[in-house]
Amino acid sequence: MSGRAAGDGGGRTALVTGASSGIGAAVAAALVARGHRVLGTSRDPGAVAAPLPGVHYLPLDLADEASIEACAAAAGPVDVLVNNAGESQSGPFEELPMAAVRRLFQLNVLGAVRLTQLLLPGMRERGHGRVVMVGSMLASFPLAYRSSYVASKAALKGFADAARRELAPHGVALTTVEPGSIATGISARRTDYLADGSPFADGYRTMRAALDANEARGTAPERVAATVLKAIEAPRPRPHYAVGSNAPAVFLLRRLLPDAAVERMVARRHGLR
Template identity: 60%
Template sequence: MSWAPGNGGSRVTGAKAPLAVVSGATSGIGAATARALATSFRVIGTTRDPATVTDPIPGVDYVALDLGDPVSIRRCAEEILCRGVPEVVINNAGESQSGPFEELPRDAIERLFQVNVIGHVDLTQRLLPAMRQAGRGRIVMVGSMLGSFPLAYRSSYVASKAAIKGFALAARRELKPFNIGVSVVEPGAIATGLSARRTKYVDKRGPYAREFDRMLTKLDANERNGISAERVAREIVKPVQAKWPKPHYACGSLAGVAFPLSRLVPLQVMLDVIARKHDL
């Protein structure tokens, strides 16, 4: 029996296996998720340049995708649909960005939103007609707990993750009649080496430099001690396998405490807790 939402992802191999798409599938959360899904799906993993993949995951085919380039997004969607109708779409790839609100360059903010938000929306929109006609599917937007608990000096990143969450939860009701579930997964601090690739914008002689550096040092330490990409992948698989996926999933950074607490205390209390956790 082929996979269908709710059957737990029965293993199926070959051409009859359902199709899953995972963006950013060559490292971190994306690679861990592609590996987890490859036991039950034909997986298309996206990467900027498939020719540079040196350690491919068995069962994963790589397709070029640059989320910053609308032409690349269109071509990627066309390539995916040539191979079949996706039953699972995991929107994971993205950029991490830090900097004082006052000093963030406009072009950096625009690039971040294109990569973290608009690119994912564009790709998903191009895949949805076929998924809707097939009458089933799962879409997972990989956000961040910072989308729910904003942190100083991460305003652009926070806003991008809040935006992708908003798109997903609004679209959830629209797609429900077509048996397409939409969920958001918000991980906390993750030990994936992301801190080394984070883009930073700050005037080293400006008024925010000292506090920014202090926050960044603590943020990097929290991420080094964070949960594994494999732990996040297990959370991502939950709405894929669920018969009735929840709108929101979270893991890491005491998510099981933070979200219930946020419903009991004033918002400023939560903002202060997040700030103190990052040495602010």
């Protein structure tokens, strides 16, 4: 990293969104341990149940443009941005309320994009920056009843993939880290939409039970944080990293098998036929 030993934060400033729990908290703690000055975000910093030593919390509501701008201004020059905050959403495609889908895309995609836009000029001018989008393996392995969430993570990955070559000549790297099933307790916080008397109820509930079980025995968020650190510290970060859910093997199958076979594989893992 630009004249410093690999793994040495060297006083660089990192901003981690959604740092009050789960993957965001694990990433923030790992960055503190590596010598970074770490800023974490929360909708309400005063309500963070277990504030991390060495992390300064800033308020951020990704649904509010003014809040995003205020967060960027309060953060000042940032060398590392980890876009982690977002919402997990499930429901039959036919029954998803459009207001909920719009909110999801604002939180998972547009808010992250806008925050990144605000922080990129400083990175470019200083000739160094790292932006990590925390996506999901579901962007590569779509799952029934998760269409809105899958689409939002695929969109976030698309922004990073397309913008990468624009920013590389300026020393700024954009990377997507795709976790599989992670044990963060997110199942209790997921927003669910299922209409009364829904014809999709049986399939949806089967998927949801399997999803919750997979997440309960999933990878620890600290493993995801270690992967995020790889992306931040690599002299030339890879475009994509995946972690958890047997990522090396399943991505190999993704390359070898036709799309229809991959879809069947994912469905069966979640009890669907």
